[in-house]
Amino acid sequence: MNNDFLVFDHVTKRFGALTAVDDVTLTINKGEFFSLLGPSGCGKTTLLRMLGGFERPDSGRIYLEGRDITDLPPDKRRVHTVFQNYALFPTMTIWDNIAFSLRLAKLPKAETEEKVDAILDMIQMTEHAWKYPDQLSGGQKQRVAIARALVDRPQVLLLDEPLAALDLKLRQHMLIELDAIHDQVGITFMYVTHDQGEAMSLSDRIAVINRGHVEQLDVPAKIYEAPSSRFVASFIGDTNFFEGTIESVEGDYCVIDVKGFPRIKAYNDKNLSTGQKVALSVRPEKIRVTKARPAPEKGASINVFPSVVQDIVYQGVYTKYWLDSADLRISALKPHSRFLLDQETITWNDPVFVWWHPDDAYMVEVR
Amino acid sequence: MMKMNPLRSRRAEWLVTLPSLLWLALFFAVPSVIVLAFTFHGHTPNGGVGEWSLSTWRELVDPDYPVIVWKTIRVSLEVTVWSIVLALPCAYAIARMGRRWRSVVAGAIMLPFWTSFVVRVFAWKTMLHPDGWLQACYLAFLRLRAWAFGWLPGCGGQVDPASSTILDSEAAVVLVSVYTFLPFAIMPLYTAAEKFDFALLEAARDLGAKNFYAFRKIFIPGIRQGLISAILMVFIPAIGSYVIPQMLGGTNCVLIGNKIFMRAIQNRNIPHASALATLMAVSVLIPIACAMWWRRSQSARDRKRLDAETARLMTGGAS
Incomplete structure (x- = not known):
């Protein structure tokens, strides 16, 4: 049968x-x-x-x-x-x-x-x-x-x-x-x-x-x-959600208008069209935290937002950051693949930049 | 944590134990010794205790006594077996009930104890009376059996109401003893079953066991402690039983307890009654000793087996 x-x-x-x-x-x-x-x-x-x-x-x-x-x-x-x-x-x-x-x-x-x-x-x-x-x-x-x-x-x-x-x-x-x-x-x-x-x-x-x-x-x-x-x-794991409306579609990518985060660019994996509402998931380890504004990579635009460090948990292998950007609390993981003490330390209340590549986000909810 | 002086805690232990120790010494150990001492005395015709002598023990060589002792043990064993057989499923069922029902049913089992034991036995006497409804049911059953299976050899014959009474028979003593001792069997079994992990039965079913096999091989050994207590809780009082055979056994079921009463009160021979009591105490102590010996030998056997097997593996690994 x-x-x-x-x-x-x-x-x-x-x-x-x-x-x-x-x-x-x-x-x-x-x-x-x-x-x-x-x-x-x-x-x-x-x-x-x-x-x-x-x-x-x-x-x-x-x-x-x-x-x-x-x-x-x-x-x-x-x-x-x-x-x-x-x-x-x-x-x-x-x-x-x-x-x-x-x-x-x-x-x-x-x-x-x-x-x-x-x-x-x-x-x-x-x-x-x-x-x-x-x-x-x-x-x-x-x-x-x-x-x-x-x-x-x-x-x-x-x-x-x-x-x-x-x-x-x-x-x-x-x-x-x-x-x-x-x-x-x-x-x-x-x-x-x-x-x-x-x-x-x-x-x-x-x-x-x-x-x-x-x-x-x-x-x-x-x-x-x-x-x-x-x-x-x-x-499954931690993530950050960004909810917004599709503002425009450019080829494989789209631009999403999220309150407080103007123009988040993301890979349009659900083939959405302008005006649709969407929730975007960005994993903490995909988000990078730096003091300096990242130089734009050639050909691609990345999502960069200014932020302030609220909390830090040092775990040895990585450090976990909680940052406030606009109305959202973002969590980010910074792996320590290089000797930590050689790097510029980020500490509480530092103004920093959080940034991620448009390919590293995933659409989880469409309404 | 509070630190305690070991000497002081030792003294505290003594102080706490002392009252019960004194109580037991005064009302158990001393009387036991007196009873034992009486057996080595003769008796006087007016009911007193006579000179030191072995005459009482010599009188005890009466062909009636081994028969009565054996009958007492046999009836007690029968009562124990029936009580356990009835109590086991009951304890199992209560342990599997919801918490609320559990206390209700456990309370219901203890309910008869609110009425005097003698009154309850009297009630049974009425119920089992030859004109009573239980007797009528019994006769109806006998007649039905005779009608249905009368043609079979050994089962046939006319039912004689006069010789088929329940009252004044061994059956009545067993029946009412089981009724009386059942709660004493259920309680230790239920206490053990309540602590039993019923997931083990699921595990057994999962591994291919049928329900009854799991009950037999996992549940029964799992409540072994409760089972031993239940057996002793029924067997020991059954051996000392006096009221039930006296009131319901008539002349057909005279047990050792009744004999002791007869010797002490009717014959006014205290040493003789003491000797019988000693005999009874010994026959009660034997099962306890057996149970303890069995438990000890079990754990010794397990230890020996573990040692032997480990040794075998160690040498096996070395060669």
Whole structure:
């Protein structure tokens, strides 16, 4: 009926008056690392739970390798979940935890042992095999939870905010490890997170979910650089919005009249015509801050506006500035690719210039 | 944080514990020793305690007693099994309820305790009376069974209302004991189930387990502590049960508690009653000792297994 690997076909789920998932249609490819990214309460976990068999959609179907799995109970689908709090069985050893699904499948004993030992080796937990879950650290529990869900090679592995309970350092380490595990096992991963950094660094594709529907489904770079909506632009990374009316169109570019910012020039990626209202997103790292007025590049005109530094946060790798220009507060990132102390320092209340190239802005909303 | 002198805190600990310690010494330890001492005395015809002698223990060699002790243990075990079987799904259901319903139902379970225990047993006596409606239902059930399965060997025969009474039977004692002790089984199980992480059942389902398998392999071991308490909470009072067999068991269900009463009040033989009480206390202590031994051996086994496996891996890695 459907040749795609995993399909959500017009799936809707309501909880009372709340529509948690609103007519979502998604296609996920085999072997893909697919992320559902969105703020808490956006419906991403409900989508995952419907795939796991813990919730039944009110309407719509879910197909896995052409088979309708919508009404199957959790134990009848080869889809395993890595739960947010790991949900390791506290009364069983690590070894028994991992062997759980194999024993249920009534695998021969030798085969079970072989598989469990192999996956323990893969996650480098062999020496902890006979410990109990509460004797492990957070990162170790995480690895065991992944191993337990992967050991009988499910069709899809679901990960429900698996790194949320770990500290930053460990999270970064586990990101790399997760990526390596995915490459090694070649199983389709479906990853739920509200952390855009995790989703960006791991995923082949990301579906940005907001209020129960898919805002944008694309590769990470597209999601970041070409957000489909104002929500996506602000949820993934920081950005500055400039709202105004198209004043004139000149070839591929247009000039936008924004209150307090006369004549912002931007690439006309939406093919707009004069008089239309538009919101422009400019990422902080695309905006440069200098004390001297930049010399115009040859052939192209850049957007330059005078501004005053309001706040500075030094981060080592970069410095973040908040600047006031007209009525707007602009945020800008200045990367320190050269030794910082050799440069002219910009400090609080300095009059400066902010400037960016017309190609570096993106239109996110047209009205 | 306030720093505390270790000596002073030690003294404070003693001061706090002392009242309960004294209470237990005065009203538990001393009487226990006295009861034990009585067993090594004879008795006087007017109900007093006689000279030091082993005669009481010698009298205890009565073929009736092993039968009664065994019957007491058997009935108590039966009561325990029924109570746990009924309490488990109940505790599970309460723990899965919403917070508000939970306290309502938990309160309802404790409600019978607002009425005197003896009054409740009396109520059962009325309900189980041969002219009562429960007896009528029971007879109807027996007649239905005889009518439906009477042709099968062993199931047939005429129903005789005179010999098929619930009252004054072991069944009545078990029934009312289960009714009485059920809350004591539900409460520790519910307390354990409330702390149980139900996401674990979802995880088990997710990994391919059916509902009942997950309940058996994940939920039951998960509330093991509560299960042990529930078993002890039912088994121990059931062994010491006196009122229920006295009022509902008639002559068909005389347990050790009733025998002690008989010896102490009717025969006015205090040393003999003391010896029986000692016998009963020992039979109560055995299951506790077993439970404790089992727990200790379990953790020792786990530790040994961990050590052995780690050693195996270490040497395996070295070679």
